[in-house]
Amino acid sequence: MKETMRGYNQGNIQNMNRTLLLNLLRREKVCARTTLAERSGLKQATVTHIVNDFIAWGLVREIGFMTGSKGRRSIAISINNDDVAVAGIRIARKNYSVGLFNLCGEALMIKRGRISTGQSAREILDIVIEQMDKLIQNFPDKKLLALGVSIPGPYNFRKGRISLVTGVKGWSEIALKEELNVHFHIPVAVEEHANAAAMAQYWYSKDKNEPDVLVYIAVGQGVGAGIVSDGVLLKGDTGSAGEIGHTTIDIHGPRCSCGNYGCLEMYCSTIALTKRVNEVYQPEKEFDFQEVVLLIKKKEPRAMDIFYEICDYLSVGVVNVINSFNPQVVIIGDEICHIEPELMLERIKANVKERVVPQIWETTKIKMSVIEQDSMVHGAAIVAIDEIFDNPSDYFETGDAEEMKNRFYNQHFI
Ligand SMILES: [Zn+2]
Incomplete structure (x- = not known):
């Protein structure tokens, strides 16, 4: 029920x-x-x-x-952060981060590593576990309470498995949560990147009053959104809420790997950007994403046209998000937001202003993420902290009356 x-x-x-x-x-x-x-x-x-x-x-x-x-x-x-810590793991397609954090979500130490092309999910997970073990050894006095994991594909929390990570084989065969739980002997919480990053944005926001509804849009190799409402993630039935990358923006568009046609991420992901630049520049040279970024930073005219085209498509996604969730804040993050953040924000704002009703425009803030890629490892830690704070007595109440009495040293009243 x-x-x-x-x-x-x-x-x-x-x-x-x-x-x-x-x-x-x-x-x-x-x-x-x-x-x-x-x-x-x-x-x-x-x-x-x-x-x-x-x-x-x-x-x-x-x-x-x-x-x-x-x-x-x-x-x-x-x-009291003296004796305890939580762990956060971020697994992406090309790199990973492992970190330890206090219960306020502040990092004690973060280590990053690269993932080689062709490495299987099994190999990646083994490396990540080994690196996390090493990191934990640096803090022998801390009791680890919970582990949060941020992963790049949709995560089915009912099955405890990653549904799909484009470009990496084998994730769907790994019982991620169970394996990590058996290895580290602590509760494990798993969230998809955009969800973890949305939580990071919610908790690390400098605003004194947190927004009631915040949407974080991750635009990297794929496009996804994390929706936080009153501090809680909107997950949907199995955890795939916010897959805005697979909403149609052109019904006559090409077929996407998800089965739908003309999906948003086919028009504004980093893959789409790189592909479009290569189509225009061919046969001069095949650029990779980093080279495309350089062309845009140099304001090379043809690359700039494509960059603005990507911004225009993304704006349609932002308008759809605003009309669907009526957020106070929309934050655009991940790889795309670090290319030319100011130009991108200006273009998106101009488009959105034209396409939403004025009352909604006036009450919606659109921002670019200022936290670098590690917002997702911070987000992973926050997911673990939420797990603890949702049931603090499971983690802290010892049940030992004598010990409780001894620790109950300071009974003050307001
Ligand atoms: Zn799709």
Whole structure:
């Protein structure tokens, strides 16, 4: 039965309130209990009770005094990152990253490596696991709580498998989540790149007030979107929500590998850009993507025309996203956004302004991603942190009354 069709008993409500306060704490970083009460709308006594549990578990600590909202001196609290960490893995087509992070999503260490053409999914996974093991050895004092993985293809969370990664063989035969869980002995959460990056954008946003609805559009070798609504990813039934790369923008267009015709990603991915440049420049030379980027950066006229054409197609995708989800923020990221970000943004904004109703245009921000490719490894870590914060008692409550009593050293009230 669906979650929405079930009632909430006392235990569920307590857990939801714990998650809410942890999320507020990671947004605020350091704050007083009164701030948590104000921002959550919970009674001060409830906040005190939950925070005291967190302190007893070692999940939150008191770090001194601060001036509260009404000028009162209050005890400052923050998430305790001393003994614990989460792991993040980003697997792409050409490279990977492994990283360790604290519970606020700040990186302790990130390592990157290249993937050679022709390497199978099995070989790639073995390398990634080996590198993650090495990285963990650098932090012998940290207890690893959970692992998040960001992967390039659609991930079927019901089957626990990657459905497809164009250009790399064997992913669909690997039970990714299960294998990583058996190897690292910790819970594993897997998300497709655009979803992981959308979560990274949501949590690393400098804005004090997070957007209610944020859409991140990843434009690389494929095109996909991650949709975050009230801090939660919109996944759909099996996890493929946001596959905007496979929405039709030309019903008479060529057939796509997905079965549909005239799909968006056939017109504005990095593959499409490279292909179009080569069509125009032939037979002079066969350019790869990096060479195409150089032509555009040099403002070579024919390459610029194609770049703007790509921007125009992408704009249609952005308009469709805006009309479908009514987001406050649309962020365009991945490989395409680092070529000429300002020119691209200007062109897309001009197109979108013409194609959406004025009230919607006025309330929608369009931005280019400023986080480099590693937003996805940060996103992977955030997916792992969400896993922990959704059920903090599973990770921190020891059940040992004596130990809890010993750790419950600091019972303060607001
Ligand atoms: Zn398609």
